[in-house]
Amino acid sequence: MSRANLVRAVLAFAILATSFYFAFTESPRLGLDLRGGTQIVLETQDSPTVKADQESTDRALEVLRRRIDALGVAESSITRSGDRRIIVELPDVQDPTRATEAIGRTAQLTAHPVLPNTGQPDKKKGQQQIADESGQPIIIGPAALTGEGIGEAGANYDPQNLGGWAVNVDFKGEGGKTWEQLTAKAACATGDERRVAIVLDGKVISSPQVTESVPCGVGITGGSTQITGDFSADEAKDLSALIEGGALPVPVKIIEQRVVGPTLGDEAIDASAKAAVIGIILTGLFIVAVYRLVGLLATVALAGYALISYGALVAIGATLTLPGLAGFVLAIGMAIDANVLAFERAREEVTAHPGRRARSALATGFNKAWSAIADTAVTTLLAGALLFFLASGPVRGFGVTLTIGVLGSLVSAMLVSRVLTDAAAARFPKLTKGRMGGLSGAGRIRRWLAENGPDLMKRRRLWLVISGIVVVLAFTGIFTRGLNFGVEFTGGRIVEYSTSRPLNIDVARSAVSDAGFPRAIVQTSGQDDISVRTSDLSNEEEKRIGAALAEKAGGATKQRDELIGPSLGDELRKKALIALGIALLAQLAYLTIRFRWTFATGAVVAMFHDIMLVTGVFAWLGKPIDGVFLAALLTIIGYSVNDSVVVFDRIRELWGANPKGRFADIANRGTLQTVPRTINTGMGALFILGALAFLGGDSLTDFAIALLIGIVVGTYSSVFTATPVAIVLERFAKSPPPQPKDKPKAPVHRTSDSSGAVV
Secondary structure (H helix, E strand, O other): OOHHHHHHHHHHHHHHHHHHHHHHHOOOEEOHHHHOEEEEEEEEOOOOOOOOOHHHHHHHHHHHHHHHHHHOOOOOEEEEEOOOEEEEEEEOOOOOHHHHHHHHOOOOEEEEEEEOOOOOOOHHHOOEEEEOOOOOEEEEOOOOEOHHHEEEEEEEEEOOOOOEEEEEEEEOOOHHHHHHHHHHHHHOOOHHHHEEEEEEOOEEEEOOEOOOOOOOOOOOOOOEEEEEEEEOHHHHHHHHHHHHHOOOOOOEEEEEEEEEOHHHHHHHHHHHHHHHHHHHHHHHHHHHHHHHHHHHHHHHHHHHHHHHHHHHHHHOOOEEOHHHHHHHHHHHHHHHHHHHHHHHHHHHHHHHOOOOOHHHHHHHHHHHHHHHHHHHHHHHHHHHHHHHHHOOOHHHHHHHHHHHHHHHHHHHHHHHHHHHHHHHHHHOHHHHHOHHHOOOOOOHHHHHHHHHOOOHHHHHHHHHHHHHHHHHHHHHHHHHOOOEEOHHHHOEEEEEEEEOOOOOHHHHHHHHHHOOOOOOEEEEOOOOEEEEEEOOOOHHHHHHHHHHHHHHHOOEEEEEEEEEOHHHHHHHHHHHHHHHHHHHHHHHHHHHHHOOHHHHHHHHHHHHHHHHHHHHHHHHHOOEEOHHHHHHHHHHHHHHHHHHHHHHHHHHHHHHHOOOOOHHHHHHHHHHHOHHHHHHHHHHHHHHHHHHHHHOHHHHHHHHHHHHHHHHHHHHHHHHHHHHHHHHHHHHOOOOOOOOOOOOOOOOOOOOOOOOOOO
């Protein structure tokens, strides 16, 4: 074994061992869309006295943290996102009503003297008319006590309170003295003036009279009091949590809420695991059928990819989301792509040099394939980075796992697979080079393409016209049918119910309409699921809809619940457009640097063609345009560029070897030579996506369909759009053809009396 391969072997073993350690010692952090629970995104708002900024949001976060801890939700999480947003995750909480009411209230607790009810409050003196807990109007004076003077609070069962619950409050600082003075004055009065109104967020929660046992002018001493009212156990506990948590420094507004049932997450994990296993098996069988022994070793390296990617995921503590699972599975196809590129290059070496050893051919194949492999990895990483920085929610998880998957695929192919195939070639040189080894040279299809292949670029104008017609049809679908934007982009609420028995969609629509929502969009989702989408829906109204569907279907369980505020929807829509625009510009800049502006423009035009076609198909079919679709679209951009990069990399190499040749002929030859790689890689990805489409459930089916369409049109556009555009633009290019990488040195001529030195 050469020194370089020894280093690769040691490095591969170290990476696999480290990945194995993390994979079996650390547990994955599951997102709420897999584990089940509630995610609430809050946005702080400016108040008359405090501006919502990073400092005030941090203070609000600490208050919310105390409230959540008081609710007793295990393993809850609360983090700040940006300057004004707070993300709250409550695992296993399926009914967000209590949580949103507890954590979203401003909790401005005040105590007021109750004044004689004259019917007309004197607003100049700070008086106001308000309904007491029984609904009767009372007039209260300015606040005598605020939350600043309140310390601890706790709920307890009070048998003297008619067997009800009460909240005990301990004062701090001047709070106890203020309360004593307030009750001392009330003890000297009669009627309403003997009452003290305790107000929470502008609503009277209790207005008890000071008991006769409290002396006039003395008040309630001891630094504590008890709030009584018609409280249930939960109401008393929530109230004590609000009081003890303190007042929020700024108001907060719920702009996003997601609820996912645990069964939905379990089904998604099982479906993705099955898709991964089936996809790996089918892809492995295909690669073994095409590349025999080296294909089998590449399949073994695939298992190494899975271990490396999973180990990296748990090592960095990344959250695994539903789209993230799809990214994890999808990267399997990318791991195969690098192997296919290297093996095809090795076959070319064996064909060009029949006497060359298999080990040498493999080394040359991996070295020559590296340029295309690196370019495809970088372009995909650009898409993953954009998803992470510009997307939100679970889609960011897709960006993370896609990035990890790309890096894992590089390690799998360029280290693990290379070490295994090199060892096999060194140990069994004849077998590896023979037919069973997989490197026996070009097959019949490749030979036919090389010797009698069609001149595809001769009809380049026809291909461009066809591409243009397809884009026009896509635009027609977008403008005539419109895009079915999901709630992520429009704002609103979508709730998905699993019914006990199949429910006719007309019956479901009638039930939702009778519940008071005639304009709600009611659709079937899966076999026995019903989804309801509205622009505005409170938690209480959602319960009414669920009850109406349960009555018609003999039972209904909420599986998914997403609420997106209109401001957040507008923001996400803008971010999606920005992400797509930056993706196109970033790919254009990178390809211009790596290749030529003509090649880069051809690749970007092909990308635009693919994006429009997939979007148009979804418009014609009426499928939802949501965050998962955005993830698919950015992945399609990466795939489209990958195909174009491989084609252009070969064209550049052929052109560098023959700079005076006719560019259209060289481009046609480069296109034909990359057909085997394109087909083999595409088949590997299709197996993976086919498994996701059939087994991934409703959440991943549309994602897989978008990528299936994207891979097919991406393969087409790299040949019939990107390359013809590059040929047309080369007429206007002023830069010279690329120089060959290994330019032969000029021979040295020596005379008979030469000393042998060369100057």
